[in-house]
Amino acid sequence: MLTLSASTLRPLFTAEQVRELDRRTIAGGIEGFALMQRAASSAWHSFRARWPQVRSLTVLCGGGNNGGDGHVLAALAIQSGLKVQRITLKPLDALAGDAARAAELATSAGVGCEEWQAECVFTGEVIIDALLGIGVNGEITGPARQAIKAINAAKRPVMAIDIPSGLAADTGAVLGEAVQASCTVTFIGDNMGLHTGEAPAHTGEIDFRPLGVKAQAFVDIPPFAWRLDETWLNETFVPRSRTSHKGDMGHVLVLGGAPGFGGAALLASRAAARLGAGKVSLATAPEHITASLINCPEVMAHGVRGGADLDELPQKADVMVVGPGTGQAAWGQAVLQYALASEAPLVIDADGLNLLSSHWPEERRDNWILTPHPGEAARLLGCSTADVQANRPAAVRALQKARGGVVILKGSGSLIASPYGLAVCPYGNPGMASGGMGDVLSGMLGALVAQRGDVEQCAWLGTLVHALAADRAAKVSGERGLLASDLAFYARELINP
Numbered sequence: 001m002l003t004l005s006a007s008t009l010r011p012l013f014t015a016e017q018v019r020e021l022d023r024r025t026i027a028g029g030i031e032g033f034a035l036m037q038r039a040a041s042s043a044w045h046s047f048r049a050r051w052p053q054v055r056s057l058t059v060l061c062g063g064g065n066n067g068g069d070g071h072v073l074a075a076l077a078i079q080s081g082l083k084v085q086r087i088t089l090k091p092l093d094a095l096a097g098d099a100a101r102a103a104e105l106a107t108s109a110g111v112g113c114e115e116w117q118a119e120c121v122f123t124g125e126v127i128i129d130a131l132l133g134i135g136v137n138g139e140i141t142g143p144a145r146q147a148i149k150a151i152n153a154a155k156r157p158v159m160a161i162d163i164p165s166g167l168a169a170d171t172g173a174v175l176g177e178a179v180q181a182s183c184t185v186t187f188i189g190d191n192m193g194l195h196t197g198e199a200p201a202h203t204g205e206i207d208f209r210p211l212g213v214k215a216q217a218f219v220d221i222p223p224f225a226w227r228l229d230e231t232w233l234n235e236t237f238v239p240r241s242r243t244s245h246k247g248d249m250g251h252v253l254v255l256g257g258a259p260g261f262g263g264a265a266l267l268a269s270r271a272a273a274r275l276g277a278g279k280v281s282l283a284t285a286p287e288h289i290t291a292s293l294i295n296c297p298e299v300m301a302h303g304v305r306g307g308a309d310l311d312e313l314p315q316k317a318d319v320m321v322v323g324p325g326t327g328q329a330a331w332g333q334a335v336l337q338y339a340l341a342s343e344a345p346l347v348i349d350a351d352g353l354n355l356l357s358s359h360w361p362e363e364r365r366d367n368w369i370l371t372p373h374p375g376e377a378a379r380l381l382g383c384s385t386a387d388v389q390a391n392r393p394a395a396v397r398a399l400q401k402a403r404g405g406v407v408i409l410k411g412s413g414s415l416i417a418s419p420y421g422l423a424v425c426p427y428g429n430p431g432m433a434s435g436g437m438g439d440v441l442s443g444m445l446g447a448l449v450a451q452r453g454d455v456e457q458c459a460w461l462g463t464l465v466h467a468l469a470a471d472r473a474a475k476v477s478g479e480r481g482l483l484a485s486d487l488a489f490y491a492r493e494l495i496n497p
Contacts, residue, residue: 009228009232009423010208010227010229011215011223011225011226012190012195012223012224012225012226012227013190013192013221013224014169014170014191014192014224015135015193017189018169018189021188024218025188025211032098033101033102035211036065036068036069036072036098037072038211039187040070040076040102042209043128043161043185044073044077046183046185047073047077047128047159047185048080050159050182050183051125051157055082055125056085056124056125057085057124057125057128058084058085058087058123058124058127058128059077059084059087059124059127059128059130060087060116060128060129060130060131060147061086061087061088061103061130061131062088062089062131062132062133062165063089063094064099064132064133064135065097066162067090067095067102067103067130068102069102069130069161069162070128070161071099071105071106071130072102072105072106073128073130074086074109074111074128075105075106075108078106078109078110078111083123083124084112084124085124086111086114087114087116087147088113088114088116089115089116089143089144089147091115092104116146116147118150122150122151122154125156125157126156126158127151127158128159129158129159129160129161129164129179129181131144131147131148131165131179132166133162134162134163134169134191136166136168136175138175139175140176140177140178141176144165144166145176145177147165148165148166148177149177152180158180158182158204159183160181160184160203160204161185162184162185162186163193163194164179164181164202164203165179166178166179166202167193167194167202167203168193169191169193170193170393171193171196171197171390172192172193172196172197172198172413173193173389173390173391178198180201180202181203182204182205183204183205183206183207184203184205184207185207185208185209186206186207187211188210189210189213189215190206190227192224192225192393192424194206195227195413195426196392196393196411196412196414197389197392198412200412200413200426224393224422225421225423226421226424227423227424228423228425228427228460230464230468232461232464233465233494233495236461237494237495237497246278247278248278249276249277249450249451250277250278250449250450251278251279251280251314251316251319251450252277252279252280252317252319252320252446252450253282253283253313253314253319254268254269254280254281254282254284254321254322254324255283255321255335256282256284256322256323256325256326256350256439257285257288257324257325257326260285261285261325261326261327262287262291262292262325263436264325264350264436265282265324266288266292266295266296267324267436267443267484268321268324268443269292269299270295270488271439271440271441271443271444271487271488272443272444272450273298273299274488274489274492275443275488275491275492276447276495277446277447277450277451278451279300280299280447281300281301281302281314282300282301282302283302283304283313284302285305286303286304286305288301289303300314304331304335306331307334310335310338313338317342318344318345318453319345319347319446319449319450320339320344320345320346320347320446321347321349321442321443321446322336322339322346322348322349322352323336323350323352324350325350325351326350326351326352327351332352332355333355333359336359340363343367345368345453345455346367347369347445347449348368348369349370349371349441350438350442353371353376354376354379356380356403357379357380358379364402364404365404365405366404366405366419368405368406368455369407369449369455369458369459370403370407371407371408371410371438371442372410373438374409374410374411377395377409380402381398383395388409392411392415393415393422396415396416396417397417397422399417400417400418405418405455406455406459408463410441413426414428414467416460416463418455418459420456423460425464427467427468428466428467428470428471429470429471429474429482431470431478431480431481432482434482434484436483436485437466437470437487440466440484441463441466444465445462448462465491465495468494469490469491469494470482470487472494473486473490
């Protein structure tokens with residue numbers, strides 16, 4: 001299991017865990033309404049830091065404590081001289097508990113109030129979403145859905161309190177309709193659902209405010225997952241020994257590139273070389289050898305016509321990468337069978353995963369990394385892609401439990417599941433929606449496993465470096481037109497901090 005400093009990773013929690021942290025904080029001596037005021041004050045400071053020149057805002061409040069945060073924020077805004085429009089989904093006289101106290105505080109401060117109607121016209125320069133909190137699980141209907149649609153249609157900056165209304169706190173799935181926020185301020189415990197699935201299209205920048213609560217002090221509430229952070233790279237990629245040689249840096253064997261499908265294997269091989277592997281060998285169809293020599297002459301390319309040629313391959317590779325460009329016909333089946341017969345760690349991607357689901361449905365091992373996108377994960381699990389996306393954390397955990405090793409569920413907010421837990425990578429960008437990105441990831445993973453051995457650590461590191469390299473590339477030249485082959489250069493920079 002990885003041992004990381006507390007500052008390196010951020011713990012992520014489920015909605016129920018956050019509610020329990022909230023309950024224990026109140027039981028520890030902080031009144032519930034005082035905690036609400038603290039949250040609203042933090043949200044107000046976050047708002048002013050982001051929009052210091054704004055002079056008016058619209059606050060939409062639901063009927064629960066999330067709405068209570070909105071009422072208190074409205075009071076703080078009007079006391080600071082802003083014009084405040086307050087819209088409620090529930091009549092003020094129907095509120096109860098802390099939400100009622102918060103609404104009365106706003107009213108006493110001079111904040112007007114109007115009940116939600118489809119004809120409501122928003123007057124604020126910025127909209128505050130305090131409609132629904134983290135406890136919502138079912139599809140959003142009725143007035144709440146109407147209000148969410150109106151917020152999105154307004155085309156104005158939006159700050160969501162706790163979570164964008166309509167986003168599932170545990171999965172990042174959209175519950176029919178969800179607010180598209182410019183930023184989200186969240187409290188006490190960071191929610192898993194803010195970092196994967198559809199969340200990045202709805203949260204905007206996330207501002208986590210713990211409100212003085214040390215969630216990890218409650219040792220009986222272990223984090224549901226961990227959020228990777230780029231600062232980990234500086235701790236991990238320390239300078240090499242001055243006496244290092246290529247034999248110390250591992251040997252990667254890439255098995256891929258069936259006849260007519262050479263590009264994917266070449267991308268994986270080049271990425272493995274750029275991530276510091278001492279030796280990289282490529283087993284590919286003979287017609288791709290020339291392209292390999294031109295693309296990266298440092299890679300030792302071997303022509304493979306079929307299963308009979310596999311016995312001529314290097315026998316002491318430290319890790320095998322199999323799947324990029326293999327196809328699912330006899331050639332691909334032969335190279336995957338060869339890899340599965342080895343005791344070396346494996347990285348399996350692309351058609352290697354499809355062959356696992358169709359020809360090796362029971363295959364399981366502890367020393368491999370599987371890297372499915374949602375469609376491949378669905379085939380491995382025997383469900384639909386929509387099922388996978390509806391609950392990505394559950395899907396990746398189920399796949400890891402069934403197949404062993406480490407599983408990386410790629411996509412927005414890639415998830416990494418191992419026997420020790422779950423991690424989420426919050427980096428990456430839409431420019432990665434292009435061919436070959438997964439092949440490059442596989443090569444990077446292979447290089448890291450060859451050098452370090454620990455498949456879990458290497459899965460975390462490889463996913464992190466891959467996504468950050470794409471972000472650097474996009475920052476330099478933009479997201480559109482980002483190619484998988486662009487990533488190796490930036491990845492090399494990242495592993496040499």
